[in-house]
Amino acid sequence: MSLTAKQLLDSITAEIGHSAILQGEQVEPRYAVDWSRENPCLPDVVFRPNSTEAVSTILRLCNQSRQPLVVQGGLTGLAGGATPQTGEWVLSLERLQGVVELDAESMTLTARAGTPLETLQLAAREAGFMLPLDLGARGSCTIGGNIATNAGGNQVIQYGMTRSLVLGLEVVMADGTIIASRNKLLKNNTGFDLKHLFIGSEGSLGVVTEAILRLFPATSSRTSALCAMTNFSDVIALLKSMKKKLPVISAFEAMWANYYRYAVDEVKHRRDPFGQHHNFYVLLESEGNETDKDEARFQQALFEELEAGRIADAVIASSVQDRQDFWAIRDAVGEILRMVKYEANFDIGIPLNQTESCIREIEQELQREFGNLFLLIFGHIGDGNLHLIATTGKREDTRRIYDIVYRITGAHQGGVAAEHGIGMLKKPWLHLSRSPEEIVLMQTLKSALDPNHILNPGRVIGRA
Template structure:
């Protein structure tokens, strides 16, 4: 595959061609490109783009890509810029293609329980539209107010409700994408069953904009809920958490909507933040945030409470607090979601998003703790995550100013542990730039070669988000 950065054309020619295809309103250059387009939440910056394109329709995206394809110019698609793996970071001289103006909710089909949207619609707007019609959007994550559904699809986002509703991949029925040469591929299926050969939309879900640009989608909706039964449970270790998870899933008939785990170090840090309150004492080894959404939470309260009583009787749970109001539930969730407030206190930090089979999570965390204590003493490390689906997040910091040597050493130690436990170096954030060196720890040489074959077939000039996931 050709290296695009070696064959860039003239910037002025590129801008002129794009303006002719799209109009002045959709093309910006030089100082007119705001700094917000230079990177995503991963904070890495690599260069200033030559052109920013702000299309208003699929046809505009098609014309923009056709022009860039003709001139062999690299294109970096951008959504809400909330990614944590560097997948939306442009290189010097690239064309940034922002989907923020494709922000229309097109259709809600109540009979089919589907929602058709453009790629730039914020996730929260989708959630609110679904709720207003008596439905639920199963995708939820902390960046809901900023992230866009096209980015969620392109990174196969996970979040808080995967244990019940699945990843983004499980919520997409149909898709529209534009190939690198400008070809529009319409796969806007609205049926739950459509078994007509290779499911081409799957090529674009989770491929981080390296094969094309997602422009529209048909989303599967779920029956609406009016609230949840929520509890915070203290446990004596991860084996007890596994027993509680198995029992809750069975006793609540698969209605467990969240099973979030916080190890003691994380819980102590969260409850120490200004304005936080500790529903339970902060000296237990492990804490679980258990959540059961339903149309009539009051009708399920007895079953939910029975699960907790059984856990206490069996000795798995050491203590428990049940939310008595919506405010209590929000306070419990605020503890779990408080990592953003902790990060500045630990900066500079190293953040991990890994997954291993659920039965091996306890072993994984124990090995990571041992690796930190023996190899990197003095650096704080906290563990938490969506453990109901195998996902653990780790924050380590502050890191010393040693040119990245400590960062690389911790990554190598942690990703080796994940590899040895048959896990993934990226549970939900994607590969982007940051995890590209570690991809082979989770994917075989044959798998990586097939990824390259697909990339070459769909993007032979290598213009789509070059350097993300795979080396250019």
């Protein structure tokens, strides 16, 4: 460590104390990389502040010394955004945890940024509410990370992305200034709505330290089914039909046969609830407040779809265990990502009317180029968002896989990142989804809010 770096560390230690700082051998390997597992880099220093004021002190002093920092939440990000680059120190929010307030009248939950999402889901449930943000990484990801990435997940179809659930934010700027917008109002047009600058900007414009989130009354019934289908056009027809027939669709998750078979046979080692193999599977969920009526309506709707030939077969959950078993198949992606190697991992957005042709073209071109490729397709089809995991098992092929998939996605009016963000790993393809003018405006905002580029430098966009 250089003399200036040591002096900086000494001055930060003097203000926030030793207990909030790890250095040298104290820094565990987990701080070196996010879930992408790409390009790990062990940082020299990790700050673990437990107050907004301490976050502000760290940023103020690092900014004065031009010391770059990378912000870390739960490190479940898949775009390499929280992975340190050489010379960066880590600002981890893992000790900034807890529910600050649950306001039952305003139906809001105020939480510190490092709180795991699942902790907030449980806090809301215990008070008779629902926080309708849910993703496979719920146990490890933090609400600050969810806000920074504008996370999507399983309930976007009904409740929108994280952005639509955030009412107020406390943010610390790169120079240490604390911006506290503790808004609880649904309607508030008093000037610029600044929180949207920070939601989805992946920690490059400010550090989220606290958030006020919208709650919804908990629904009393939830009905779930796993549907098997033969054609992709039936998947889309089912979505349309269910939107008409059911009052609230809270999840509509599609799985291609390649994903479903791998998850059931190779990951979960389960008996397939269907007697035979099918081409497509949909995990469908509906919510309501009239348990008996909701179940009857759900069953009737599925029966009509079977009669119409859109569904080849369906299994309705008759217990909480059944429902959990359905979701275990969909959530097996977490385990799959630990099993595969050198994978290209996609979260593309594709307009529904283009999905079938786009995926067919991707499959054909990848097979033509690589022969026997490992490819899994699944995702939040109700939101026009698909995940693909593709690998040949060889690191040197990964870049070419990304190029092919993004080129074809772009040609079908799709986007390169529907929910995981750009981070470091998807930067080379940002220009396929954003115009040069949009990228320049992003660079202008970055330079205005973080003129010394100390905060998550190089994430999302390069320097102008």
